[in-house]
Amino acid sequence: MTEHAPLRVVQVGAGGMGRAWLGTVAADPDVELVGVVDLDLDAARAGAELAGAPTVPVGRDLPALLAETGAEAVLDITVPVAHHPVTMDALHAGLPVLGEKPAAQTVAEALSLAAAAEATGQLFMVSQSRRYNDQLVAFRQHVRALGGVGSLNTRFAKAPHFGGFREEMDDVLLLDMAIHAFDSARYVLEREPVSVYCESWNPAWSWYRGDANAAAVFTFEDDTRYVYDGSWCAPGDETSWNGDWRATGASGSAAWDGDHDPSSVIDDAPGTPAGAPGAGTEIAGALASFVRAVRTGTTPDGEVHGNVMSLVMVDAAIASARSGQRVVVDDVLEQAHATALEVERDDAVRERLAAWGSVRQALASAPDRTPAG
Incomplete structure (x- = not known):
């Protein structure tokens, strides 16, 4: 990185999460903030000062501010x-994008953005920040040593009183929180989901309008099972925000409580897996990975093609909970692909979408990019 000047970025969004990102940008010597976009100009100015x-410069119009500042990348x-719309504007301006999860509001929109990244040759990375956790990296190393995994389980139990929009959301746990665990499960298992059966419900004492509890059984490739048991209205004996994890394999089991170093027992002895490079810490780790990817042309964790399936898991689980039926992941993908083709208005993006045969196969390969600088 030393041979490059800091990456010049414009950030779009200066609300609560935006302020956390602005503080992270300010602390990273490899990044320079050159503009802030927000519909609330006072919030944009306050965010710039925080950073x-x-x-x-601040403004409400992203393309105009990009032209004014000579930015090299956008944080959405x-x-x-x-x-x-924000990511599309940035990609069409010829700039790479790092965005907060989820990739988009719907799977169809996420597929459109993956196709736009192909059409423009630009990186779109989603900050799935909980992947940037060295304990999760170590847990995967323990799981790799089990000699084949039969099941992976996550128990999540918290009781936050957020107030505001979350307490009025439909499917609040699955939509707003479970994607972190689903994405981590894909990372740990190094496989993709095939189907899911899910039930969701709302206990009588819940302070949420939508379902705050969910239990889901995913079938992954190689017939591995991933079981998620979560609640956002479970006071007492709460788990980590990362959840409590256990994997069972041919030679033993591995466990991680979400806050401390993981462990395993293999052939009746404590597991001692090989170490792995650190991933960094949450959004700071995601930002560092993005900068490195822009400079080198490497593909980071969270590149949109590799991230969409985590959002698909959420949609499939919700569809199963509402229908009471097992849902096949490829059916969700194909339906979303048809919707994306129907509503897409950009010719180049529609052409890329139409060129995909199997959506799953299209998502399995990130497009080639030319490194910056």
Whole structure:
């Protein structure tokens, strides 16, 4: 990185999560904030000041601010409904994008953005921040040593009183939280989901309008099972925000409580797996990975093609909970692909979508990119 000047970024979104990102940008010497976009200009100015850059331009219009600042990349820290238009504007301006999860509000929009990344040759990376956890990396190493995994389980139990929009959401646990565990399960198992059966419900004492509890059984490739048991209204004996994990394999089992180093028992002895490179810490790790990918042309964890399946898991689980039936993941993908083709108005993006044969296969390969600088 030393041979490059800091990556010049414009951040879109200066709300609560935006402020966390602005603080992270300010702390990273490989990044320079050159502009802030928000519909609320006062929030944009306050965000710039928080980042230690009170004189940088602010505005409501992303393309205009990109032209004014000569930015090299965009951070999309907006609400999910805005992810598609903001990321599209940035990609069409010829700039790579790092966005907050989920990739988009719907799977169809996420597929559209994956096709746009192909059409423009630009990187679109989704910050699935809980992948950037060295304990999760170590847990995967323990799981790899089990000699084949039969099942992976996550128990999640928290009781947060957020107030505001979350307490009025439909499917609040599955939509707003479970994607972290689903994405981590894909990372740990190094396989993709095939189908799911899910039930969701709302206990009588819940302070959420939508279902705050869910139990899902995913079948992954190689007939591996992933079981998620979660609640957002479970006071007492709460788990880590990362959940409590256990994997069972041919030679033993591995466990991680979400907050401390994982462990395993293999052939009746404590497991001692090989170490692995650190991933960094949450959004700071995601930002560092993005900068490295832009500079080198490597594919980071969270590149949109590799991230979409985590959002698909959420949609499939919700569809199963509402229908009471097992849902096949490829059916969700194909339906979303048909929707994306129907509504897409950009000719180049529609052409890329139409060129995909199997959507699953299209997502399995990230497009080639030319490194910056």
